[in-house]
Amino acid sequence: MAAADSPSAALRRHDLCSRGIRLAGKMRSDVVDLLDTYVERQGLDASASVAVVEGVPAAAVERWDEQTGTQRLLENLAAYRAFRALLAQMLEEQREQLGEADAALGRALAAVLLQVSAFAYHLEELLRLESRGPPSEEGAGPPPAPHLGLFERKLRGLGVLRELAQWAVRSARDLRQLAKPSPGSSSAPGPAESP
């Protein structure tokens, strides 16, 4: 806690929040672009409805404004860790499927994956500043990929990207909320604070 109260820690936190917000914004922008490319390249319909992707926490949450900062961070971290695994899986599948033929889609996926990874790092750093430290990744990974058909995999990828776009919006809002100087927001222990 002492570290969180020190000026350098506050500065660092502000910096992390600020850049996290911008990273989330860029991530959303890139994911939206990627969605268009993905739909086009995978031959999908942009209006296709996708079922909830398994293993991905939903961005929409009830009573969002009642969440504590740590709770937000933890939910974000869990989500992005899941996205990281899912995107890596998608990238692998895309490489297997298209090889190097569609390098642009692969590069875009890799770029989004990097941003997801970077955002997860931001969240971990913020949690460290909260004196909690990031939770271990063991058990937090996505469930083993079920054996799906090609089209299902494409639809699943579409669902992942759409959810990621939604999470990018929510993460930006979460970080803005965290950046607000609301005393106790980060320190007040809440029921959902524990992982």
Added chain:
Amino acid sequence: MFSGWNWVAHGLYLLLNICSLEVSGGLVQSCGHIIPESPVLALGSNFTALCILNESCLDFGNIYANQIIWKIKNRVVPKEQYREINRTVSSVTFNDTSSLATPLTCNILADGQIEQNIYGITVTIGLPPEKPKNLSCIVHQVSKLTYPMTCTWNPGRHTFLDTHFRLKYRWPQENFPDCMPKDVNNSCTITDVQFFVNLEVWVEAVNALGKAESDPLVLDPIEIVKPLPPHNLSVNSGILPTVLKLSWENRISPAVMKLKFNIRYRITGDTNWMQVPPEDTASPRTSFSVQGLRPYTEYVFSIRCMKEDGVGYWSDWSEEKTGVTTEDKPSKGPPIWRIIDASHSPASWTVHLMWKALEPFEANGVILQYEVTVRAKSSLSSPPEKYNVSTTNLTLKLPNGTYEVTVIARNRVGASPPSVLLIPASNSKAPVKNVRTLPKDGKLWVGWTAPNSYVLKYVIEWCLVSNSSDCIIEWQNEPGNVQGTYLKGDIKPFKCYLITVYPLYADGQGSGQSVKAYLQQDRPSKGPTVQTKKVGKAEAVLTWNHLTVDEQNGFIRSYTIFYKTVDGNETAVTVDPSKTEYTLSSLTSDTLYTVRMMAYTDGGGRSGPDFTFTTQKFGKGEIEAIVVPVCLAFLLIVLLGVLFCFNKRDLIKKHIWPIVPDPSKSNIAQWSPQVPAKHNFSSKDQMYPEGSFTDVSVVEIEADDKKSFSEQDLKPFDLLKKEKSTSEGHSSGIGGSSCMSSPRQSVSDSDEGETTQNTSSTVQYSTVVLNGYRDQTPVQVFSRSESTQPLLDSEERSEDHAGGGDSTTQRQQYFKQSSGQDETNTDRPCFERTKQITSANEGDLVGFAQLQISGQSSQSLGLGLEKNTQEAALSDVLQASTEGLTVRPEAVEGNPLSVDEMPKSYLPQTVRQGGYMPQ
């Protein structure tokens, strides 16, 4: 160099290895090897190598370590660097590896002197890598989503070894593959970077001698972005004529970075950019309205961007786009001036109105026409006259008076404010003072002192003064608060400009004050041609003409006259430039001088052609001063001589003209048939006053055609003719004198065949013929007669010359002068005048001759005979002679003639036959 050696060493090393392989293959067994095998050494370090002999060779070849010789590239290493460790191992040590070369071989002296190579190694010398320094990175945006990052660094010194650089970067929680430079060792480009996460970047340099890493650089790549400039820039004119709206597209997502902008613009054709204040464009946007522009002006725009917070790099400037503002009313009226020509008639003026086209920034559009209004101030009731013109001048004929001229420029939008000019009756207001000029910065500045009254504005007129062209007036307006301006025009150097400044008042104008000026002066294009106006003994008046304006090239400040003699020093005289004449004084007389003249401006001088003149030998009046006294002295001497002679005339006469006895006063003269009166010939008396002719006898012969000469009478003529060639130079007889007689003259006379001498006659007279034949130059001829008869003064006047061939009396005139002096005295002045005897037919002329008196002598003698008369008389005589000449015996008998009948011819008398015979 080292790399070259490395290649050589490597080749040798391979060769040796092949040899050793062959040997180890069983052909020849190697007897030893070197440790270390092909080392890489740091430059400047020490190095020790060991050559280890095989045990098998010791016994077989009696080879021991003390026989080992170390060589560097066939050069034996000094033994001091050897050390025998045991009987099979020898070492060599080098304190500085820079003395090493490749290959390093271990050799042995087998069987005494035979050197054999045992082994060899290559030695590679280099340096460990230095720590890379000055690492810096920049992210160049190449497309909307592509942001490669290029990092550069200083690789440090050359290592002489194969050194690998790699750019390493990582996130705190994630490593990325290294960036390997291609073809260079000081930069590398990471193809894609992610923003908003701190990236740790560093450079690692590795070679055989070591590894070095630069200091890490931790940065968020978003902070080092150089974005692409905005594109699709467009310029649109707005409603206002001073505003243009710019629109563009940004090529970087606002999610990545927010941008700020710089907008620059300039007028087309201008080189200086203006910039929109940066604070106006410091926020993200895609359009901007540029204000404060000039109407109807084309502008060029360009834009750039960078991260809003100023962290990072400015983009390049975008492509340029142009736009034109809309038109506006002309902002001011055209400057106006006039030239008033009052020379045509005293009651009216020809007024040339001139105005200048507005500058583009004043016209604010295309000027369609000018509206000129002329209003007479004196008669306000008369309506003003209006003219619409599209040119910039208007010529009007106006009666004398005061007028107000107004000019308005009009474009599509509207009219300009009016320009007003008063044309006054006279320039009666106060003029400016002290008009002066100054060349400055290649332009001509005109300054003046303002008059005390308030001046609305000034008009500066100027024109180029030249002999070859008229003064074409140019002019410009200046506001009333200035007292100097630069002339706005093409002012040429070395040309004379006449500049006039007029002050314009609200109610009139002041008279112009003029000054001449040059933008730049040069020396004259030619020098003055000098010549002399007057040259004296010690002075010369030089004169020259002024140079023309075109030749001057500047203000003539002075003339300098240089003059010198042929071998003398040149003398210079400076002359005032207003003069055209100068008198050189103190010159040497009778000397050739060369003179030339230089004209000087501020730009230098130029000499005219040389002119030479010679001073006179004598001064004015000197000749007169010499000649007049000499003449006077001469006259005085002459006068004295005359007086002396006059005083001594008796004595002189005695010596020069001795008194000759006068035969007429002698006793024998008493029987002379005729004694003519002396006093009838006054002229003769004057001519011979001294009695040089004592007397003249006159004989008259009358030839009567009715009478024929007897045969006997004619005989003497034949004889005369026959004797004519022998009659030369004989003079005899009493007093038979011959004036100017000479034998030669007698001969020439005889050629004429006109004079004969009757040698049979006892009386001979000298006869002088003074006239030429047929107008030829008379030759003095004389024939001499001999006579026993005393000399007679006779004189005969011919009384009838006009008589025809039938005239009863043809008087032949003979004249004889005889002085009765000694015939040898030829200096005596004496004259004989005779009628020259001419003959038309020589054969027919028998003993008859006519003596013709020369006209000149006849005048002095008063004998008045004209030549034609004489010739007529002669022809008569000749005609008579063909018929026979009868000499009247009466005349021969000496009938005395009265004074009036005194013949003008004189014939000698023949005494013996009682008649006179012509000779």
